[in-house]
């Protein structure tokens with residue numbers, strides 16, 4: 001009898017821990033599910049709101065004129081400007097960032113690195129509105145005074161976005177350079193290669209996928225960035241495809257911000273802005289997918 | 302005749318707080334195999350890497366003289382590139398570059414300016430000397446990482462041979478290999494002795510006894526005893542050497 005009692009309590013205790021485990025598992029599952037649901041909800045909402053505009057089809061995706069007052073919603077100038085601004089900023093960030101990363105990982109003595117690294121990281125912490133403000137007061141003024149034009153232009157956007165992407169490009173590139181196995185580097189040096197030859201022939205080829213990932217990720221950030229860019233690129237009334245880097249432009253993000261306040265509720269205009277959001281989302285999502293693919297391919301080797 | 306002469310070599314790590322080699326003196330004979338033995342952390346690798354100035358890749362301080370063919374390699378004027386060309390190195394972990402067999406072997410000659418035409422013969426010759434040619438000659442374009450550990454290590458030997466060194470340093474070249482691969486590398490060492498001066502670090506007492514002509518015993522950063530391998534293993538002068546080679550410690 002006593003024994004049976006023992007067995008029963010033992011059993012029930014086990015049952016208890018079993019149910020507890022199940023409950024915790026369920027809770028964790030709900031937490032995981034909720035984040036997924038939120039993402040899906042937002043995407044579904046964006047698509048639903050944007051569909052009437054997306055349904056314009058050719059006129060939307062390949063239309064050359066964006067003029068809501070005339071019910072014209074062609075996104076080509078916006079998309080083109082978005083890529084011009086994003087790619088240009090990235091090129092600047094790469095031209096400065098990759099050599100900086102090489103210097104930090106391969107040449108800089110510890111003390112210098114301990115000064116430069118925190119400075120670069122501090123750059124990430126500057127709120128984009130502050131950067132935009134700085135851009136507007138300093139960079140835009142400088143461009144206007146020395147090159148003429150409005151000052152608010154592609155070039156200003158490039159500089160501000162390059163400053164914003166630079167720290168990411170530097171730190172991811174540096175990490176991937178450091179991740180190259182020490183044996184490769186030593187093997188090369190031991191054969192009588194110079195430091196520069198070693199960097200060119202062994203280190204960079206092996207860090208390539210990481211650096212590429214940094215670029216694509218930086219591009220995604222640059223395209224999605226809103227505030228700082230909005231403040232320095234001019235945003236002309238009717239967006240056009242620029243012919244000079246001193247031309248003011250409009251990008252996807254800035255168009256949404258600027259027009260939301262006066263888009264009539266439920267109008268095609270508002271739906272078109274949602275459709276812009278969808279386009280932006282798809283572009284950034286594709287860039288992120290590319291990043292993941294590049295990183296995975298690099299890791300597989 | 303000695304190829305390398307080390308006089309009063311001291312090496313310090315960590316801003317001078319770790320004294321890894323203390324007043325080491327050693328002569329390394331031409332066309333002979335010299336084995337460095339001693340318990341873990343005694344400074345064998347540090348000593349080996351002092352011979353081609355590979356320690357400089359890390360933060361170290363080196364004092365003393367190392368003469369290669371009578372010239373002090375630490376005397377400011379000496380060119381580290383030329384030195385490393387003359388004194389090649391094979392590492393503990395096989396470290397072929399993630400490129401084809403051909404490109405691995407051609408890596409050294411290419412950076413030293415050998416033209417494409419001559420490259421083929423250099424690659425073939427080096428792979429033959431490293432006893433790898435027969436296994437890989439029809440797969441030269443295949444990525445080196447796809448080969449076995451033993452093959453990779455012989456590839457690293459071929460890669461070192463391709464720049465035509467005079468001395469080759471081996472840092473525990475067999476510790477990552479199985480017995481069969483180990484035997485092949487040992488055969489290879491014996492064959493290479495004819496043309497090269499060889500220094501090998503090994504943890505394996507039998508290996509030192511099997512392949513080397515001379516042996517130096519290190520302990521806690523000091524070189525305790527050196528001499529003919531037979532003497533070190535059969536009639537060591539120092540008690541500590543005797544304890545070590547008979548396996549009583551370390």
Ligand SMILES: Nc1ncnc2c1ncn2[C@@H]1O[C@H](COP(=O)(O)OP(=O)(O)OP(=O)(O)O)[C@@H](O)[C@H]1O
Pocket residue numbers: 314315319321339340341342343344345346347348359
């Ligand atoms: N990069 C480094 N920084 C600081 N100390 C080091 C470094 N490399 C080696 N040392 C120290 O120097 C001493 C000698 O190390 P070394 O690697 O030469 O020994 P070893 O005889 O090769 O040992 P093992 O047989 O384990 O390879 C050790 O005490 C080690 O901790």
Ligand SMILES: [Mg+2]
Pocket residue numbers: 345346347472
């Ligand atoms: Mg060692």
